[in-house]
Amino acid sequence: MPAGFQDVLSFPLLQALLGRRARRFTLGASIPDGPLAYTSRHQPMPLDELEQMLVLLAAGGNTGWHYAINRNAHYAPHFPNYAGAAGGRTFPSAAGFHTSELFFTDDNGVYLFATRDAPALAEKDADGSFDLEALLEAHRGRIRKLDSARLQFPREEPFVEGHNTWCANLPGSTLVIPVADLAQHLLAILCFLTQNGYCITNDLNDEPVPGMKRFRHLVNEDAPLPLSFVEQYALTEATAELACSCYAGVLMLQAMGLGGWMYDGIDRHTILGATGDPRAPGLRFRYDTHPRWALPNPTGLPGVFEAFCPPHYPNMRAAVDALCERKFGKGGPFHAGTPGAWKESPRVRGAAKVHDPEFRECVATQAQYIFHRFGKFPGTVPSVFCLTYLQAQHLDPDFYDTHFQPGAYLPTHARHMERWHADTPAQ
Numbered sequence: 001m002p003a004g005f006q007d008v009l010s011f012p013l014l015q016a017l018l019g020r021r022a023r024r025f026t027l028g029a030s031i032p033d034g035p036l037a038y039t040s041r042h043q044p045m046p047l048d049e050l051e052q053m054l055v056l057l058a059a060g061g062n063t064g065w066h067y068a069i070n071r072n073a074h075y076a077p078h079f080p081n082y083a084g085a086a087g088g089r090t091f092p093s094a095a096g097f098h099t100s101e102l103f104f105t106d107d108n109g110v111y112l113f114a115t116r117d118a119p120a121l122a123e124k125d126a127d128g129s130f131d132l133e134a135l136l137e138a139h140r141g142r143i144r145k146l147d148s149a150r151l152q153f154p155r156e157e158p159f160v161e162g163h164n165t166w167c168a169n170l171p172g173s174t175l176v177i178p179v180a181d182l183a184q185h186l187l188a189i190l191c192f193l194t195q196n197g198y199c200i201t202n203d204l205n206d207e208p209v210p211g212m213k214r215f216r217h218l219v220n221e222d223a224p225l226p227l228s229f230v231e232q233y234a235l236t237e238a239t240a241e242l243a244c245s246c247y248a249g250v251l252m253l254q255a256m257g258l259g260g261w262m263y264d265g266i267d268r269h270t271i272l273g274a275t276g277d278p279r280a281p282g283l284r285f286r287y288d289t290h291p292r293w294a295l296p297n298p299t300g301l302p303g304v305f306e307a308f309c310p311p312h313y314p315n316m317r318a319a320v321d322a323l324c325e326r327k328f329g330k331g332g333p334f335h336a337g338t339p340g341a342w343k344e345s346p347r348v349r350g351a352a353k354v355h356d357p358e359f360r361e362c363v364a365t366q367a368q369y370i371f372h373r374f375g376k377f378p379g380t381v382p383s384v385f386c387l388t389y390l391q392a393q394h395l396d397p398d399f400y401d402t403h404f405q406p407g408a409y410l411p412t413h414a415r416h417m418e419r420w421h422a423d424t425p426a427q
Contacts (some may be wrong), residue, residue, distance in 0.1 A: 001005075002050070002420045003418075004415075004420040005247070007255065008057075008255045009013070009132070011254070011255035011412065015254065016255055020251065020254055021261075022261030022262075023395055024259070024261055025038070025259065025399040025400070026170055026173060026393035026395065026396060028045070028172055028396075029167060029170060031133070031166060034172050036403050038402060040396045044170065044171040044172030044173075045172050045394045046172045047106070047392060047393075048420075049201060050097065050107070050136075053126060053136050053140065054136070054252060055182065055390070055392045056104065057135065057179055057250030058090055058248050059245050059252075060118075060178065060245055061135070061247055062099075062115050062118045062122075062138075062139070063089060063090055064088060064120040064121075065119075065120045065340045065341040065345075066339065067088075067341055068080065068283070068333065069083075069096070072196075073242040074195075074196055074197075075353065077348070078351060079351035079352040080355075081333075081352035081353060082192055082327075083322070083327070083334075084098050084165070084188060084326055084327060084333070085098040085116060085117050085118075085332040085333060086094065086331065086332060086338050087117070087334075089121055090245070091245040092241070094237040094240070095192065096186075096217070096333070097184075097188045099182070099184045099188070100178050100179060100242060101113070101114055101305055102173060102176055102177065102245065103146075103151040103178075104177060104253070105152065106173070107150055107172065107178070108149075108351075109145050109146035109147050109148045109149060110149075110283065112144040112146060113142055114142050117157060119242065119331065119338075120339070121138035122135045124284040129170065146283075146304065151169065151175065151271070151282060151283070152280065153169075153266070153279065155169065157363050159266070159270040159275070160265060160266050161267075163265065164380060167317065167375070167391075168263075169266070173391050174391070174392045175389055176245075176392070177283070177389055178250060179242075179384060180241060180385045181238075181239035181300070181307045181384060182234055182238055182376060182378055182381055182382055182383055182384060183319070183377050184382070185234045185238050186234040187319060187363065187367060189237075190230075190366055191323070191363055193225065194366075196364050198223075199221060199224045199366060200225050200227050200366055201224035201225070201227065202227050202373060203227055203251075208224065209369045209422045210283060215362040215365070218299065218358070218362050227379065228266060228380060229240065231379065234402060238385060242387055242388075245390075246388045246389065249390040250262050256420075257412030257413040257414070257420070259396075260391045260393050261390075262388055262390050264387050264389065269282075269287075269296060271283060271386055271389075272285040272297045274287035284301060286301070286385060287313070293350055295382075297365070298382060299312060299383045300377075307369065307383040308323055309377040316368040316370075317368065319364075320360050320367065324354075328355070334349050334350075393412050397409060
């Protein structure tokens with residue numbers, strides 16, 4: 001292991017927090033004009049395999065079994081059954097839904113870093129720590145290569161915001177792209193609402209969901225929640241999940257002495273491949289259009305990342321059943337046979353109440369109505385969503401030494417080449 005690896009293990013959290021900055025200027029970059037004009041004297045330098053794995057681990061790594069939500073008086077003594085996965089990750093997720101996955105791209109291709117449904121990939125020591133080398137090795141097997149070239153799109157408006165055209169997705173960089181399944185997230189919210197006695201109404205068209213009277217013993221049809229509010233809730237919860245993922249990665253950049261930043265300055269349809277422009281194939285997600293929709297609606301990459309809605313499922317009842325299988329089936333967080341963090345994990349996991357057929361039908365009735373009324377699910381927000389990206393790259397200190405006062409980068413940045421790449425010839 002390079003000496004920089006030991007630096008990561010002892011790097012102070014406070015220094016990462018206070019030393020965080022967006023450091024966009026990388027080896028090989030150029031700002032052709034203006035008060036900070038500068039052209040790098042160096043060639044782009046990609047992250048090596050260890051550097052990249054540490055960034056991925058920080059942004060979306062598995063952290064062992066999650067502890068779940070302990071109690072809700074409304075349905076005690078049953079164990080709260082909100083979570084979608086049995087494993088925890090480096091970033092939080094609302095009620096443990098964990099509906100996002102990480103994609104990333106570098107000079108050699110496009111990849112999926114699949115940790116959403118991973119079990120505990122390594123065991124913690126008695127003090128709660130991991131063998132970091134073993135943890136990294138376990139995560140290497142979660143990478144799936146999807147393409148053999150860097151994610152393609154023009155670095156120009158409207159694909160990229162003007163202030164990012166010079167620095168986004170440059171050669172040598174690793175661009176990490178968390179993507180959320182909002183369809184699944186909304187289904188998880190509808191399950192949560194239903195088991196707590198709530199249902200929805202279509203406030204946008206001033207109409208109730210048909211057929212809900214038969215579920216009056218489950219939900220209060222007389223005091224429904226507005227659909228617009230519930231779908232905004234799904235969007236904002238998932239957005240927080242994506243942002244936390246990128247922020248965790250940014251803190252790792254400080255410890256490693258890498259440049260980079262988190263940003264949303266690449267159009268999300270460009271990233272997903274939903275622009276219809278052949279110059280921007282992006283992640284090649286399937287998407288649909290309709291005259292009543294203002295924007296295309298991406299639904300996923302078949303066989304890789306499929307939103308819990310049509311066309312990937314025949315109807316919303318099938319999507320509800322798939323969510324229940326994720327929660328209660330083999331390997332799920334509420335299957336008695338799934339190991340866990342508790343001394344009596346089978347007893348704890350098995351205490352969760354399984355969603356019975358009537359409950360599933362209640363949720364599916366609301367979900368199918370949304371799909372029928374709006375032609376997609378969710379109805380007012382995308383089925384698949386991305387917003388915040390993490391870009392990791394090798395900093396060019398010469399730019400900062402030329403234009404900035406001392407302190408523009410951390411000691412880890414100043415020593416990065418000697419601590420991580422001592423055997424690499426100087427450029």
